[in-house]
Amino acid sequence: MDDQHRRPLLELAAPFCPEEIPSLLEAIFGAIGQALLVAANPTGHLIFANEAALALFGYEDFEALRVAFERASDVLEMRDAAGMPVPISDWPLVRAVRGEEIGSFQMSVRRTETGKSFVGLCSARPVRIAGGRGYAIATVQDVTALKRTEEALRESEERFRTLADNSPDAISRFDPELRHLYENPTSLRWVGIPASKAIGRTNLEAGVAPENAGFWDSHLRRVFETGQPESMEYELEVPGGRRFFETRIVPEKDPDGEVRSVLAVSRDLTERRNTLEALKASEERERTQAAELQAVLDAVPAAVLITRDRDASSVEGNRSCHELLRIPPGTVGTRSHVPPGARLLHEGCEVPDGELPVRLAARRGVPVRDYQLEVIFGEGTRRTLLGNATPLFDSQGELRGAVGAFLDITERRRAEEERERLLAEVERGAERVSRLLAVTEALSRAVTSEQAARVVLEEGPRAAPTPVAGFAALRGADGWQIVEAIEGGEPLRPPQDIVPHGAEALFGLGQAAWLETRAQVEARLPRWARACPELRAAAVVPAKEQGLLAFGYSHERRFDEGERELLGAMVGLFAQAVERTLLYESEARLRAEAEREAKLRERLMAVLGHDLRQPMSLVELGAKVLARKSDCLDEQAQAVVQRVTRAVAAMGTLVNTLLDYSRTRSGQAIPVKRKHGDLELWSRRLVEDLQAANPNRVLVFESLGDLGGEWDLDRVSQVLSNLVSNAVKFGDPAEPIRILADGSAPGEIALEVHNRGAPIAPEKVAQLFEPFVKAHEEGAGATGGLGLGLFIVREIARAHGGTVEVRSSAEEGTSVSVRLPR
Template sequence: MIHPSYSVLIVDDTPEDRMMYRRFLAHDPDASYTFREAGSADEGLALCREQAPDIVLIDFILPDEDGLNLLESLLAEFGSARFAILMLTGTGSEDVAVEAMKRGAHDYMVKSVALEQRLIIAIHSALGKVALEQKIEQQRLDLEASNQRLQDALGAQQASADQLRLALRAAQMVTWEWDIPSRSLQWSAGFEERVGVSPDVLGGDFERFFGLLAPEYRELTQQRLEQAIVSGTLDEIEFRVHAPDGGIIWMSASGYLQHDAQGAPKRLIGIVMDITARKQAELELRQREHEYKMLVENAPDIIARFNSDLQHIYVSPTVSRATGMPKEAFLGKTNRELGMPDAQCDLWDVNLSAVFATGQPRRMEFDFQTPEGLHYYQATIVPERSADGTIETVMSVARDITDYKTVERHLRFLADSSVGLAGSLDPLAMLTHVAKSAIAYYGEACTIDLADQNEIRAVAIAHHDPNIVAAFTEMRQRYPVRAESSHPVAQVLKHGQTLVVDTIPQHIFTDNTYDSEHVRMLHALQPASFLMVPLIVRGRAVGVIGLYALGTPRHYSHDDLTTLEELSRRVALALDNAQLYQEAQEALREREAFISIASHEIKNPLTSLLGRAQMLQRRLARLPDPGRAQDDAEIIVSQGMRINSLLTDLLDVSRLASEQLTITRKRLELTELVRNAVANLQASSPNYRIALTAEDSPLWLEGDAGRIDQMLLNLLGNAIKYSPECGIVYVDVRAVQNTAQIAIRDEGVGIPADALPHLFKRFYRVSRASVQQVSGSGIGLYVVNQIVQGHGGTISVASTEGVGSTFTVQIPLTQ
């Protein structure tokens, strides 16, 4: 079997996604595809101009503009019937989905692991829609061409009549003369040219001329001639003549009677003309009229024409299928006289009157209750003008857009459900939102069950009536579904397949009730139909979404089924993500707990080690010639202090992660704290100079002196580390409006501009070689930022490579 082949243009700036679409479509069993790719909207538009594809896949987010603008450009340049357009995006949005469909996209999809089958189905559906649109567009073009030919034929007919009048004036027509007593027939010059038969062929014999007539016209022509002898006038008569070459010539003859001196009929004289062209035009006109009628009568749209009183003067047969009424019932009546709802009558009256008044086409949408159910239509109303430009009638073409509305409704439902799924990582909150969205869409009871080992729990139950929710909840709590039972929920979980029952058979109730009270509760709820789809997570059914029609049975359509299955895929993905998030959070908690315990365990022996090392350092200092031992002791103390500082930062990071970093607020004076920190660091860094500038007036604030000192030592230490040997670090403390501001500036290597936005992230280290040469853990500035934020303040940095950096801290002053 030969499958069709389609050309696909993929407009997506992500190579992985383009490769994913190629891979998905390669699995299509019913078609083959060729591909071209574009990484931007401009490139995609250029490729379409170069060679129009059959299918265009557009990513919503493109580097030069969004996918909606490209969609609009394609439709404006190529029209909606040229190729199928599908919009894809990494994150779903109701507004985007609806806007894409309104602007003319044939479908809209969210990129996910379940995209493959959905993409193939959507492409085939879109190609079908395009084929239908192309067929309708071709019908419209044929209709316009037919109308043009009709106009041309009418114009030619008018021109022919004008030529006849000119010929008569100029005596250019072929004349004939029939002598009645002798029955001889004579023709004027031009007979052969105009009639196609030489007079010599007839020899002036009337009977031989009659022999050229088509048999069905001989008797009629003879009767008309006899009537002319009596009446004195031969009115125009049309007949066909068989030419010698076998062709057919249409002729038109007219004349009048002449009498002899005694008043007896003597001769008939007149003119004859070849009307073959006119007859062919009339035949073609009738054929075009028949084709036009067939197009209109068999079009899927409802076509109607209205006069200025808004009465129907024509309706196509399609109206009978939509209303159940014969089309003849509409003629001569307004919509109101036909008994249509007042709201629809008002809508039609307003739009029809506007077209009559302005001459501008109008478009409107309306719904109508057909014998098949509620349908949605889009009507285009255009004026019909007479030759002088006056609007005599208007025509409306109403197209059934129920399928489009259904798609739009499905997208809105899925988008609304997706909002709840994306807005929370709490499975119960997500499922409750989904259940409520489902009843808003389907208007029925919805339950969502999750399987936990051998237990099946109803975690979400929704219905418009709170009493039904309460009754459903009580029944499921008192009589839980057994995993090993034949209950539909258990069977869907067991087999992982959708289950649809339009009318619930009695044995389902009999086989799955505990006792008479259970039977009573079921009968009170009156479940009549259900639709259940499994929640598949990593190949395993973990739950079931169930819809129940209560009281009256319901037939679930294919659209109902596919929409709920798509919802189940999204819910399953969200549940999997929530589970992964919870596991990740637990792993983070375990890691932070380990860091905290390990840091504590290391810090205790380290403190003892540092104490011993410092004691050794002091003893060596008292010796007259300590030698190399003094240097070794200094290195041990220095590195021990560094490890101690690193452990302090790790403990703070752990406390921040577990929200246990404490800020003990007391009233303190900031300038004095800064002076002490500068003095301590200056003493330990004799090769550098720290220049402090401070205002005389005190700067009082509520804060933790130990944490602020930790912040200052970290910032000052960094400034010294990244400064050149014997460099200067500038510290400025002052009041700025209602805040105390500390600015620490160095003249060191500086920080690359691309690193500045990430500087206060945990474990971030600048990757430049000039910075990497200085040791550090990447957590100091993270802790500093958390301390500043804990005091209600802010920290910022400005830096130029090769010039230096300035860190500015602002903390609110005490009022």
């Protein structure tokens, strides 16, 4: 210390005698608020400590502290600000004794025996006085509380940083210049700016859009000015689109109340807002769907009941429910809501309140299926309902009610009953049809009226309760004939005059008589009633004009509609069978007569063909003799000879035709003698001869291709002659007859004769080649004939292995084609 600073102290100590100086120093050192320690040089032993030092180190008196310093390595532990141990030789007071001046040394001291510790800032400096003695004085400021506060602040800051860095919200801190002091990772992410780029810059400097920066800066500036927090919700246009945010800006003040920074916490509300909007939309849809569902339920033609509790204390119903049960709209509830006097039945028994389907499903948690409920109202009206009930469960599977739906099947049930009735009738009808089919099948085998009567008498008793008597009667030219009678299955012949004495009148009316009492039987059929005393009822049914059928019964009875229809149908079949048997008999007679006529005609043809040949040969020989002597005859005689010659040729053709027919009818084929020949030359000569024989007609002959082959040319000439002859007879005289010989095909030739004129009826075309069948009736242009020409043509073609075909129409005319293999 220099003289300038030493002089005031000397002046202060002057009034005191030397003995008083230690007390003065002790008082001064005790008044110092910090711990003060004094050590002497050169040993460095502690020679003084004020009260603050004793309290700081935790000792009650100086001696204990001095000893502790002597044994420091055992009882005291010192560490520096970095937490490293400090040896005693480096303690600030010891270093000051060695002459070092320690400005500020942070240390932490802990008493090992008690664990008590403190943190202090130590300053030490050496002091030298006259005589060479040296001292060291150290002051220690207790900063334990300050350090703990700083540590707490540091830990708090770390926790804040940890929380902020991991928060999904954006957290920002701004200084009074509106510069970014801190940004967590979430901050500025929405605007696409890294947080590191924003530190130390304003929003505008960090690249925030001007409109967004201005918005933010205005709110930040107001918080700095007013010192009051602000909250706001807003919408911003960001690179990802428009988003909604909620921000809370809070001022951060220093101990003097000045706002040194503001903290802003922002939360993205976009998803929450979208969720809320979606929730609102969903709720609106649910309301709409609920309304639509109610409308659908009201439109459903079924009673729908819903209960939302297990006890089914309240049950709601749709419009159809109220209409079917005749109760006003509202809660259906228990049976007390059913109209007074109404009854609920299931399988004919009263239904207890707790056994109704919806209540069962709600209470037991099991479905009720196909439950039929009959409602009987007070005035007697009945409704039949059929439905199901199903339990309702919540999301946790807990039973929470039930729903039921019931259809009004009253009309359907009536329809089913009617259907069952109709099915029963159908079954009865099917049985009747089966019986009628059996009768029909049996009658189809009957060939006489008597057989038909027996069939009906055998099958008739099966149509109704077995009769005790019955008969069938046929009406013939000689009067009534009793065909057969039965009693108990045995024949019983009633009096022969039973029909004229009763049934004749019934038959004459043409209507059935259903005699259901003994009195009616005695009145209408007295002789039969006397013959059968047990007869109590009878059925008499006329069989058209053929006869009648009668059955008797041993008890009075009513004939229902089905029995009447069945017996009537059976008698109708009987009448048809009788008519058919009569037709069979008539047909058999006609067939026998036709066979006799055919045999007679065939015999006649054979005889004519044989017996005419000899006289015709004589006539032909005489005509040839006269023809050789034509020079001796005048013109008239020559003309007569020519006519005789032509007539003989025609007769020869007719005789040959008759002989060919006789052969075919006896099972023989027409004989043919094949030899090679040119059909073109042969046909042309034949057509010329036919033209000469028919000078009033025009014959046109045409040939195609190669007409060589092997045939019986005489028979082929016979075919062509017959076809041309028919064309001359039935064709239009004003139109030419065309003959075509076609040999263009490699394996066969075709001869075709075509003429114009009236067409052949379609139904006759298929019969033209049968014996004695003519294309046209006599007098329709025909000149007579046996009807054997086309028959012979077909047989000659068959003998050659060929075929014949006829085409005829008004537009195209008539063409007959014969195809013969070469």
